[in-house]
Amino acid sequence: MIGELMDPRKTFGKAVTEIAKENKDVVVFSADSGKSSGFGDFIDQFPERYFECGIMEQGAVGMAAGMATAGKIPVFCAIAPFVTCRPYEMVRNDMGYMKQNVKLVGRNCGITYSDLGVTHQSLDDFGLMRLIPGMTILAPQDPVEIEEACKAMIEYEGPVYMRIGNPKIPVLFERKPFVIGKGDIIQDGEDVTIITTGSCTKDVIEANEILKEAGIKAKIIGLPTVLPLDEDLIRDAAAETKKVVTVEEHYINGGMGSMVTELLSDMDGVTVKRLGIPNIYATTSSNYQELLAYYDLDAKGIAKSVKAYLGK
């Protein structure tokens, strides 16, 4: 099931460049972050539609919003904390409140910048963005889904935040059109529902092999859209399995797990176990895989936590 490894940033940059060939309204903003966001080809092919601002993320969001008022579709990508935490009020007012058609993309999300330290990790971006009314949050799970998510994000009219990682990720799924707000049942099962998003999905799929050996039949739901949540899908699954686990590379407080917990809070007999990073300043590591293991977010750790939750 797990296929070719691809660089998420290059995949993203290429996808936007392809779309820009057809859609002349697409423009790109950079804050000294263009080439590292995969926009090398875009810069060569559409220099007049590429705006290098320098290191000024707050200004870039404002300028992108201004350009959106005139009908353009600005895509602004940089390191995740610098497009979310840093310019938060500009995102809230100029993109959210003003409903401007800006596509904000946070790369090297979660703990993928494992060794750069706390300032460069992004474990609160779902939490920040979900508080902005009218915001859409995408977290595609594999390279093909990143490509399709780019198409959907640019077709959709309104503010979007998309989150992508840094290390290469494998192809997991067949190509299909990306429908914003829709999740998928990756595998059916009745013992527990595991809800995953973004890069965690690969590890959940691997964890499932360990769970199968232990005789646990998990229903696995993939959420390439975190906001709006696919409420019907999640509520139906919870009604069936009663036990729900959420998995995300984000603080366990305030992110997708919190959203799911809030959604299910009125359902009798349903409990939710949230997996993610505890609400602390994360430790750092030279190696992303090591750090995932440290936080029990690799396949082994996820399987261990699910088993413990089910008392097995």
Add this chain to the structure above:
Amino acid sequence: MNKEMLQKTANQIRKDIVTAVYSAKSGHPGGSLSAADVMTYLYFEEMNVDPKNPDKADRDRFVLSKGHNAPALYSCLAEKGYFPVEDLKTLRHTGSYLQGHPDMKHIPGVDMTSGSLGQGISAAVGMALSAKLFNEDYRVFTLLGDGEIQEGQVWEAAMFAGAKKLDNLIVIVDNNGLQIDGKIDDVCSPYPIIDKFAAFNFKVIAVEDGNDFDQLDKAFNEARLTDGQPVAIVMKTVKGKGVSFMEDQAGWHGKAPNDDEYKQAMEELEKAGEA
């Protein structure tokens, strides 16, 4: 320290920087090397600091606003005696206190946490303001990248420091001409840097070659004598200085050398140290 000793120390710090980044397999050699001389000058000549007593109240402060130059800061601190030089090889390793960006809570001698560009200078202004308020005579030095000064926060801090006449604040701009996406004037020109700081009521000292200790010496002596306004030292440097294939190359902003490159870099620095 005399000039020769400063040069020798700076050369050792360059070796430490390259070695730390090599053992981390990631990190930022370019800006660390352009700033190696001025940081050596600060720690070994200019600042009143004591590695045995890193928190002493009347010490001069240093804020590395361009936090990605952590390898340079850690190397200076280690050579000065704040912690073992050996530890530099643990940079960015699991469990090491030497994270990718400076962390004041875990690293002796680090006066301010940094990593998000533009933020350090505001903290430095706060420190300088505190000294004024409590009639303390320590000074505050902060080092910024020439790309970093594109951040609006830098100019908020500068406006405040100028308006409040914080003459105990010395802002140093490492004008190596490069940032990640290329030349600073192609990306989004911050020039004229000198006139900008002057317009914000700074005394501006331009240094033609910020990798030359005589010129640094002259600039910091002038800064010491400045009264009634903050100082900006705007110094031209060479990014990657001291390692031939890294010099003036944007590609070496944030990349570790491989085995062969490491060997060559160390040979070049070894040679320079003997000269």
